[in-house]
Amino acid sequence: MEAHLPAQAAPISNLSPCGGGQCASVCAECRVRLYAVCAALASDEIHELERITQHVSLPAKAALFHAGDEAQSVYTVTSGTLRLQRDLADGRRQVIGFAIPGDFIGLAMDEHFGFSADSLTPVNLCRFDRQAFARLAHERHGLLGRLHDFASHELGLAQEHMVVLGRRRAEERVAAFLLRWRERMARLTGASATLALPMGRQDIADHLGLTIETVSRTLARWMREKVILDVPDGIRILDQDRLEETVAG
């Protein structure tokens, strides 16, 4: 099972300060501000958040943190995709989700992370000291409210995913995944025919409680049947109705 060992821990840290003008250095210029928790703060309040913000980047296929690590920081993703997963002792793993720009990592505000986070692509993040962030959330009421909105939204998605994992057949799972991923990407990039899939087949399988073979076969069949089209680093959805029918049962 070498295939999906977590990206190896960096000697000290995979993170480097985000330089070279590739990150918005101020929130006012941030492309994901309105999607992120940060939208809770008015322009005059956002400076307080900026004071505790570090812009950091992570190369592709690197660990941001491991399950059980002390949660010194929490993060907002500003670019790239991460994979969030929990592992069993014997190597089985469950990908609990993928984090994309605008997502907040560390909602639980817990002492320790309950899952691991690894970058799938190069990633830029706003890093906040957890304690300082928690303090700010308790001072600035809107921020706490928005954190709670994010958490309860996530909770709803998690419950929906329980249905997928507990009661859906393989084909339905893959269809549901593609449609939801497309929806999330659409929020960021606008509706687009081609759908980038930064995660590998194994990641999709581990997200859906399937094997890589089943995911591969399902996608291959849909390609044969012209439901989707293979494009580099993703797919193009040709027959969305067909996928929706599959999910509806």
Add this chain to the structure above:
Amino acid sequence: MEAHLPAQAAPISNLSPCGGGQCASVCAECRVRLYAVCAALASDEIHELERITQHVSLPAKAALFHAGDEAQSVYTVTSGTLRLQRDLADGRRQVIGFAIPGDFIGLAMDEHFGFSADSLTPVNLCRFDRQAFARLAHERHGLLGRLHDFASHELGLAQEHMVVLGRRRAEERVAAFLLRWRERMARLTGASATLALPMGRQDIADHLGLTIETVSRTLARWMREKVILDVPDGIRILDQDRLEETVAG
């Protein structure tokens, strides 16, 4: 599949005001106050919560609300057990959890409920108008913080359950369920050898993504092997280590 149709909707409502002194009429006497969201409020603040509280009860096997219903109220469970579930169009269902005393129902504070709630036993609840509760949460900072703590705790449990549903074998699922249920009950009643199981086999199966036969066979085997003992309305765990080993893999 008549077996687990949702309890039929009441003509108007299954709820009745809680009378006859069976509920604590004031928070100060509430047995679950310290476990519930209410613990966020100091004794001088709790009166504001009491002002918007209605004590209601529900008989066994009755619907509290259905998925998609407008969420006019949110609830704290003070006694009894409820089953929370999501249904697919063709009758498959996923039990997303069981609510016990101290639990808060309606964390999402969403316009509409994302799941159905049915009582398994007679239930007593504190009912809050959702809007009034939300308003209070935004005034009394601690309450919102505690709501968020509850939501993120639930999120962690939901993620753990994803691992169960996505990656665990049948036997591991049942063992994990028994141990977690015992843990939750222990918080309420103190450590006890006998474990009440107010939910039926079908409910457990639908919670774990299994069939009733698989659950039944697994429990039957453990009874034969003296891992558990059958008692009326529940079981007694004789060999907890064995269950823990099963979960550990």
Add this chain to the structure above:
DNA sequence: GGGCGTTTTTGATCCAGATCATGGAGAGAT
């Protein structure tokens, strides 16, 4: 371009758990 590790595809076979089928055990109701 060619070698090499990694990921994906595809085929053959297997098996854990689903499905089908039946009998039994309680709990009410009359």
Add this chain to the structure above:
DNA sequence: ATCTCTCCATGATCTGGATCAAAAACGCCC
């Protein structure tokens, strides 16, 4: 005490997706 209804147990059989086993298709580095 018998009927009915619901839930649970257990045996027999089936099957969707897992597992096993190669190839093929990628990068990617030199």
